[in-house]
Amino acid sequence: MASLEIYYTFIVCLFCFSQTTLAVDNRKFPAGFKFGVATASYQIEGGWDEDGKGENIWDHLTHVSPDLINHQSNGDISCDSYHKYKTDVALLKELGVDFYRFSLSWSRILPTGYIDGGINEPGVAYYENILDLLEENGIEPMITLYHWDLPQPLHENVGGWLNETTVDIFANYARLAFDLFGDRVKYWVTFNEPLSICQQGYETGGKAPAISDNPGVDLYICGHMVLKSHAAAYHIYDKEYKPKQKGKISIVINTNWAEPGSDDAKDVEAAERTLQFRFGWFANPIVHGNYPQVMIDRIGNRSVQEGFTQSRLPQFTDEEVESIKGTYDYIGLNHYSTSLIKWREDIEIGEPSSSKDMSVQESIDFSWETSASYWLFVVPWGMRKISKWVKDTYNNPEIIITENGYSDAGGILDDDRRINYIREYLSSLLEAIYDDEVNVTGYTAWSLMDNFEWFRGYAEKFGLYSVNFTDPERPRTPKASVDYYKSILTTRCLVEECTE
Numbered sequence: 033m034a035s036l037e038i039y040y041t042f043i044v045c046l047f048c049f050s051q052t053t054l055a056v057d058n059r060k061f062p063a064g065f066k067f068g069v070a071t072a073s074y075q076i077e078g079g080w081d082e083d084g085k086g087e088n089i090w091d092h093l094t095h096v097s098p099d100l101i102n103h104q105s106n107g108d109i110s111c112d113s114y115h116k117y118k119t120d121v122a123l124l125k126e127l128g129v130d131f132y133r134f135s136l137s138w139s140r141i142l143p144t145g146y147i148d149g150g151i152n153e154p155g156v157a158y159y160e161n162i163l164d165l166l167e168e169n170g171i172e173p174m175i176t177l178y179h180w181d182l183p184q185p186l187h188e189n190v191g192g193w194l195n196e197t198t199v200d201i202f203a204n205y206a207r208l209a210f211d212l213f214g215d216r217v218k219y220w221v222t223f224n225e226p227l228s229i230c231q232q233g234y235e236t237g238g239k240a241p242a243i244s245d246n247p248g249v250d251l252y253i254c255g256h257m258v259l260k261s262h263a264a265a266y267h268i269y270d271k272e273y274k275p276k277q278k279g280k281i282s283i284v285i286n287t288n289w290a291e292p293g294s295d296d297a298k299d300v301e302a303a304e305r306t307l308q309f310r311f312g313w314f315a316n317p318i319v320h321g322n323y324p325q326v327m328i329d330r331i332g333n334r335s336v337q338e339g340f341t342q343s344r345l346p347q348f349t350d351e352e353v354e355s356i357k358g359t360y361d362y363i364g365l366n367h368y369s370t371s372l373i374k375w376r377e378d379i380e381i382g383e384p385s386s387s388k389d390m391s392v393q394e395s396i397d398f399s400w401e402t403s404a405s406y407w408l409f410v411v412p413w414g415m416r417k418i419s420k421w422v423k424d425t426y427n428n429p430e431i432i433i434t435e436n437g438y439s440d441a442g443g444i445l446d447d448d449r450r451i452n453y454i455r456e457y458l459s460s461l462l463e464a465i466y467d468d469e470v471n472v473t474g475y476t477a478w479s480l481m482d483n484f485e486w487f488r489g490y491a492e493k494f495g496l497y498s499v500n501f502t503d504p505e506r507p508r509t510p511k512a513s514v515d516y517y518k519s520i521l522t523t524r525c526l527v528e529e530c531t532e
């Protein structure tokens with residue numbers, strides 16, 4: 033799940049244009065377009081210490097610092113998918129999805145994180161059972177190797193994503209996953225949302241391991257290690273597994289669309305800079321080989337002025353540039369919302385931070401519909417714009433929308449707002465596909481069911497299915513959006529009747 037740590041300056045936007053609601057697109061999704069739903073291990077599995085699973089940074093943080101989490105909740109049990117995966121596959125079948133995007137819990141497979149620490153057979157069996165059931169039901173798996181639940185020993189022993197050592201440790205885990213499951217998996221994701229992993233995990237403290245004592249420095253080291261880890265896993269798959277397993281592998285990157293606050297060239301430049309700092313930070317290296325020039329220049333410049341002897345943004349060697357360039361078989365895009373961006377004077381030199389490096393003024397339009405998440409405003413046209421931007425900026429890649437969804441506060445089975453969100457974002461996506469010729473081949477709704485929403489605990493619900501978290505059986509109940517999504521999957525169409 034995305035949740036950008038955004039420094040909103042909530043200013044009233046007086047001259048923002050208001051977007052009129054357009055008619056829902058009545059064209060059919062292209063033949064072969066795939067629909068799915070997504071979840072993530074820590075958010076749904078529970079069984080946090082069962083059958084030999086090791087502790088991860090989310091287990092640890094929610095146990096030692098429960099006050100960080102809304103209502104002091106945690107994912108110890110959550111949806112209890114560790115025991116209820118058969119029910120969950122039945123829900124997927126009922127929905128009629130083409131694919132299911134889920135993540136592996138690294139510590140369920142390797143309790144210490146290290147390959148030498150031994151493989152946990154029941155953990156492996158858990159994922160094999162899910163894959164068997166998916167296969168029986170004709171649902172394709174899309175597996176994410178890392179959706180934020182780093183084994184705690186790796187954090188404690190080496191500092192997790194701040195240490196180069198973690199690159200090899202991750203590569204060993206990735207190889208094991210390809211080895212164990214790759215014969216049945218055609219879509220792999222190395223990392224989900226490196227922006228969230230690094231900016232929130234190692235700068236703002238908004239995600240585990242909630243490190244925030246070296247702002248402007250640690251997040252970029254994290255990003256560097258995550259990119260190297262991604263490239264290492266990509267090459268292992270590409271060389272050792274792809275020839276026989278014939279799957280695709282990439283990374284999932286998230287961003288809001290950044291809409292210029294006006295036509296002024298400076299606002300346009302600031303909006304582009306925002307996209308480069310959030311999306312380009314990771315996409316530019318994997319497509320073009322290195323960080324965006326605007327990041328290299330700005331962070332380098334500020335670092336000098338702050339008295340650092342080298343840029344806070346680490347440098348790739350020429351060899352590394354060559355190795356990272358091209359490590360994607362498609363681009364995974366998580367997209368939920370839009371921000372308005374205006375140019376601002378560079379923030380004066382002081383304690384470093386990534387938001388100062390970027391130095392833009394970010395706001396929203398108060399006419400935008402809200403959700404239960406402070407960062408999520410309903411701006412359907414942002415979907416078309418971000419898709420087109422990714423097409424134009426990264427050589428027209430195959431794009432899969434790997435997450436998109438709407439949150440409410442729960443207890444709403446007649447979830448009209450979620451239905452509208454899905455309808456309008458998909459309508460905007462159709463325009464990207466047909467009018468802008470963006471090569472989008474799949475769409476993933478976040479999420480299959482209500483689950484543990486990180487620091488927000490169980491206060492924000494993104495599910496198509498509702499889960500009763502006070503009932504020990506954790507029953508799942510379809511919301512109205514289930515029927516709507518089901519109808520899209522059957523007709524490949526957003527309205528009563530589509531043109532062919």
Ligand SMILES: *[C@@H]1O[C@H](CO)[C@@H](O)[C@H](O)[C@H]1NC(C)=O
Nearest residue numbers: 189190191194195196197198
């Ligand atoms: C990185 O990990 C190694 C062990 O592989 C350790 O010796 C070293 O101290 C770690 N570095 C940092 C900065 O934690």
Ligand SMILES: *[C@@H]1O[C@H](CO)[C@@H](O)[C@H](O)[C@H]1NC(C)=O
Nearest residue numbers: 329330332333334336337378
């Ligand atoms: C660094 O930024 C300052 C202030 O914006 C500018 O005057 C200077 O030319 C920049 N230096 C470099 C090397 O880019």
Ligand SMILES: *[C@@H]1O[C@H](CO)[C@@H](O)[C@H](O)[C@H]1NC(C)=O
Nearest residue numbers: 361362429430431471472473
């Ligand atoms: C879109 O991407 C897929 C997968 O790479 C490819 O087979 C297809 O030819 C592409 N379509 C267009 C219109 O480029």
Ligand SMILES: *[C@@H]1O[C@H](CO)[C@@H](O)[C@H](O)[C@H]1NC(C)=O
Nearest residue numbers: 443499500501502503504505
């Ligand atoms: C959830 O489960 C509890 C315990 O079984 C029950 O009392 C409650 O009515 C349920 N809530 C809903 C909305 O069904």
